[in-house]
Amino acid sequence: MKLYSLQYSDVKTYLMALVFIAGNIILPQLCHLIPQGGLIFLPIYFFTLIGAYKYGWKVGLLTAMFSPLINSAFFGMPAPAMLPAILLKSITLAIAAGVIANKTKCVTLLSVLAAVLVYQIVGTLGEWAMTGSLSAALQDFRIGVPGMLLQVFGGYLLLRKM
DSSP, rough: OOOOOOOOOOOOHHHHHHHHHHHHHHHHHTTTTTTHHHHHHOOHHHHHHHHHHHHOHHHHHHHHHHHHHHHHHHHOOGGGGGHHHHHHHHHHHHHHHHHHHHHHSSHHHHHHHHHHHHHHHHHHHHHHHHSSSSHHHHHHHHHHHHHHHHHIIIIHHHHHHH
């Protein structure tokens, strides 16, 4: 499988980011059809993981920053109060997935799991620092495990098929 590390000077960077941003807009809308679907499936992170792992952290970073902002502005989800924590997790995921892909030069379940764990652990600690609530910070680990599993296994399978 070929992994890329696109640059900001490359038009393909922005085209791929647009594709993954669109995915991060559509998937959350579908998940929100299920009660608490966003909290359970964590869909706003899925295509950030895919984009950053396949095309590098710069595509991932564009996807990570614009997906939550566009979703919040147009659909009210995530709620504006949640944006700092979600942006922290998204940006951490983009960097972690891009760096792990660049270092390993391959897609394995372990490498995708590592990217997901890095963003969740860093994001949880950051959210705890921001909110002062450990309970709120641990929400993804309480009810978002199906989403993390989807990211790991679904992300692995999609990356292998790309």
